[in-house]
Amino acid sequence: MTELRRRLGAREPLLGFVIVAVFLLVGLRSPDFTTWGNLEAILTDTTTVAIVAIGAGLVIIGGGIDISVGSTLAGAATVAGLLAQDGSAPLVAVLAGIGSGLALGGVNAVLVVGLRIEPIVATLATLGIFRGVLSQATSGKLIGDLPDGFTVIGTGSLLGLPYLVWTMFTLTLLAAVVLRWTGFGRTVYAIGNDIRAARLAGIRVARYQAATYVIAGGFAGVAGVLFAARNGTVLPTSGSGIELLAIAAIVVGGVDIFGGRGTVLGIVLAALLLQMISAAMVAVGVDVAWQNAVVGVTILLAVTLFAVSHGRRSVVHA
Amino acid sequence: MPKDAVRPSRVPRLPLRELPLLVLFAGLLIYFALKSPFFLTEANLQNLGRAFFPELALLTLASALVLLTRGIDLSVAATLALSSVIVGALTVDAGMNVWLASGIAILVGVAAGTLNGVLIVVIGLSPIVATLTTLTLYRGIALGLSGGNSYSGYPPDFARLGAGTFAGIPNQVLIVLVLVVVVAVVLHRTRIGRWIYAVGGNRDAARFAGIPAGAVTIGVYACSGMLSAIAGVISVARFNTARADFATGAELDAITAAILGGISIAGGAGYVISAVFGALTLAVLRNGMTLLGQSGFLQVIVIGVLLLLCVLADRGFRRLRLRREAAAQLTSVPSGSGPTTPDRPETPTPTIKESL
Numbered sequence: 001m002t003e004l005r006r007r008l009g010a011r012e013p014l015l016g017f018v019i020v021a022v023f024l025l026v027g028l029r030s031p032d033f034t035t036w037g038n039l040e041a042i043l044t045d046t047t048t049v050a051i052v053a054i055g056a057g058l059v060i061i062g063g064g065i066d067i068s069v070g071s072t073l074a075g076a077a078t079v080a081g082l083l084a085q086d087g088s089a090p091l092v093a094v095l096a097g098i099g100s101g102l103a104l105g106g107v108n109a110v111l112v113v114g115l116r117i118e119p120i121v122a123t124l125a126t127l128g129i130f131r132g133v134l135s136q137a138t139s140g141k142l143i144g145d146l147p148d149g150f151t152v153i154g155t156g157s158l159l160g161l162p163y164l165v166w167t168m169f170t171l172t173l174l175a176a177v178v179l180r181w182t183g184f185g186r187t188v189y190a191i192g193n194d195i196r197a198a199r200l201a202g203i204r205v206a207r208y209q210a211a212t213y214v215i216a217g218g219f220a221g222v223a224g225v226l227f228a229a230r231n232g233t234v235l236p237t238s239g240s241g242i243e244l245l246a247i248a249a250i251v252v253g254g255v256d257i258f259g260g261r262g263t264v265l266g267i268v269l270a271a272l273l274l275q276m277i278s279a280a281m282v283a284v285g286v287d288v289a290w291q292n293a294v295v296g297v298t299i300l301l302a303v304t305l306f307a308v309s310h311g312r313r314s315v316v317h318a
Numbered sequence: 319m320p321k322d323a324v325r326p327s328r329v330p331r332l333p334l335r336e337l338p339l340l341v342l343f344a345g346l347l348i349y350f351a352l353k354s355p356f357f358l359t360e361a362n363l364q365n366l367g368r369a370f371f372p373e374l375a376l377l378t379l380a381s382a383l384v385l386l387t388r389g390i391d392l393s394v395a396a397t398l399a400l401s402s403v404i405v406g407a408l409t410v411d412a413g414m415n416v417w418l419a420s421g422i423a424i425l426v427g428v429a430a431g432t433l434n435g436v437l438i439v440v441i442g443l444s445p446i447v448a449t450l451t452t453l454t455l456y457r458g459i460a461l462g463l464s465g466g467n468s469y470s471g472y473p474p475d476f477a478r479l480g481a482g483t484f485a486g487i488p489n490q491v492l493i494v495l496v497l498v499v500v501v502a503v504v505l506h507r508t509r510i511g512r513w514i515y516a517v518g519g520n521r522d523a524a525r526f527a528g529i530p531a532g533a534v535t536i537g538v539y540a541c542s543g544m545l546s547a548i549a550g551v552i553s554v555a556r557f558n559t560a561r562a563d564f565a566t567g568a569e570l571d572a573i574t575a576a577i578l579g580g581i582s583i584a585g586g587a588g589y590v591i592s593a594v595f596g597a598l599t600l601a602v603l604r605n606g607m608t609l610l611g612q613s614g615f616l617q618v619i620v621i622g623v624l625l626l627l628c629v630l631a632d633r634g635f636r637r638l639r640l641r642r643e644a645a646a647q648l649t650s651v652p653s654g655s656g657p658t659t660p661d662r663p664e665t666p667t668p669t670i671k672e673s674l
Binding site: 129247300 | 390437441442443444446447448450451452453454455456457458459461462464465466570573574577583584613615616617618619621622623625626629630633
């Protein structure tokens with residue numbers, strides 16, 4: 001726990017400072033950037049990645065990894081979209097979407113925890129399988145014409161903030177509280193820190209690890225539903241590659257890729273920072289073609305600086 | 319003495335580890351030959367050797383080398399795209415000789431791989447984080463350089479690299495075969511090869527044995543970058559164009575092929591020749607399914623399921639082998655030390671690893 005507290009005293013305030021600094025500095029060059037409307041847009045654009053990253057981050061904190069979350073997102077978006085299109089009640093569509101996310105997370109849990117396949121191999125396989133299955137199921141067609149009752153989830157707002165942003169805040173708070181102040185959360189940290197010690201301490205490691213994969217599926221499911229509601233259309237390719245952005249946010253946010261360390265707040269702030277940098281590049285007028293390269297350099301600098309400033313953990317390879 | 323301690327322990331040369339793959343390969347050949355009269359024709363085999371196999375084989379070779387050191391390189395396909403765009407930019411935009419441009423592109427690949435190695439060894443990033451980041455970066459640079467456009471128009475003798483044959487075999491297949499043989503010889507007949515296995519088997523033990531583990535690791539990533547860049551040059555010659563979105567997602571196919579070929583992701587075990595055979599199997603699968611009109615997404619499902627099945631089959635065989643070895647050791651205990659000493663870094667750590 002002291003380790004945790006030391007981390008909290010370092011990464012999150014720094015991320016917050018950089019976010020504010022970027023926001024204000026870009027505002028000096030293009031005043032349109034520092035407006036409430038733009039901040040709201042940036043927050044809204046952050047939601048999908050942030051929610052996916054919270055779930056995937058939980059898996060990594062627990063010592064695993066899940067790179068199938070982008071496909072899970074697409075699966076949930078497809079289920080929710082199809083149901084909404086067929087005229088189901090929005091609540092039914094939402095719950096079914098989240099449920100399918102949980103189920104796909106369950107598939108990962110069975111492969112990793114039940115069959116003991118290395119997580120990166122198992123989720124590499126399901127990354128392809130999930131997306132392949134849903135493309136076959138929808139024949140690769142676009143799902144559109146979603147009813148207003150459903151899309152309002154993605155477009156409506158409350159007290160001046162979109163529902164999407166409220167959802168992100170709520171899930172962040174929920175996950176942060178669960179991770180820091182419940183037995184479940186502390187157990188996940190313990191497993192990620194030292195699985196043998198956790199096992200010797202009598203923790204049912206398999207159960208908790210399985211739970212992290214299911215929860216990651218659930219978060220990707222929520223993100224998928226929000227994605228469908230916001231865009232109004234779903235394609236089999238929706239959300240592909242989001243796993244890379246999520247892992248970038250997780251790592252920049254201070255989660256140790258080998259497990260045991262990191263906070264939800266750090267993950268979400270890092271997702272916000274990455275989104276803000278993307279928006280800043282548009283505002284400053286960076287050539288669109290070069291934006292990915294700038295994002296790459298940013299992530300590289302961030303992880304390198306953090307690695308150097310926190311000292312190396314010997315040279316570990318996994 | 320330390321030199322001796324470095325030798326990788328002998329993996330039994332039985333085809334046990336590769337058996338699932340052999341069965342799969344034979345099965346696929348028979349299935350597609352029965353299903354499509356076109357499959358075994360000369361034209362299709364040429365197409366298989368030109369369009370489906372070479373780049374995948376090179377990326378698989380690159381991935382396998384890195385996996386042997388217990389690392390992972392997710393940036394191979396991005397490096398392919400970057401090098402292809404560099405060939406295009408230098409030749410089409412700057413008017414440089416295409417072969418010189420190809421050489422420069424391959425050097426850029428080496429530099430890209432070296433950067434990966436430095437990030438991992440010197441900065442201390444985990445291989446996943448480092449190469450995931452450079453994946454974004456290298457493809458980003460490729461996109462930035464090309465502005466999203468494609469570079470077309472190369473001299474005919476360069477196009478022959480992608481379309482010509484030698485003794486009936488596509489040129490690029492021959493290049494791949496030469497590179498595979500070179501890598502295999504280095505791995506199995508030189509000290510550097512033994513170092514690579516030793517570093518992957520047990521990094522600390524290797525370091526205590528006097529092996530420059532950091533340099534070996536950086537070198538392997540540099541090689542991975544070089545092989546990926548060669549694949550990029552071949553892509554340009556084949557398509558007669560260069561684009562930043564070449565081989566998007568191919569890193570996953572390459573890693574799948576390597577694992578299908580029996581390369582252990584726990585490092586230090588497996589043969590690159592089997593890995594390339596894994597690439598050939600994937601190439602046959604994709605070629606055959608395409609012939610039968612089955613979509614790319616169905617191919618992805620099949621590949622994913624095969625990956626899972628192969629991993630499970632591999633573990634079944636490994637258990638069998640461990641049990642057999644244990645039995646053999648029990649019976650040979652009275653005869654003394656035997657051929658191996660106990661403090662040696664046993665290469666295939668019987669790792670039903672604390673699967674994380």
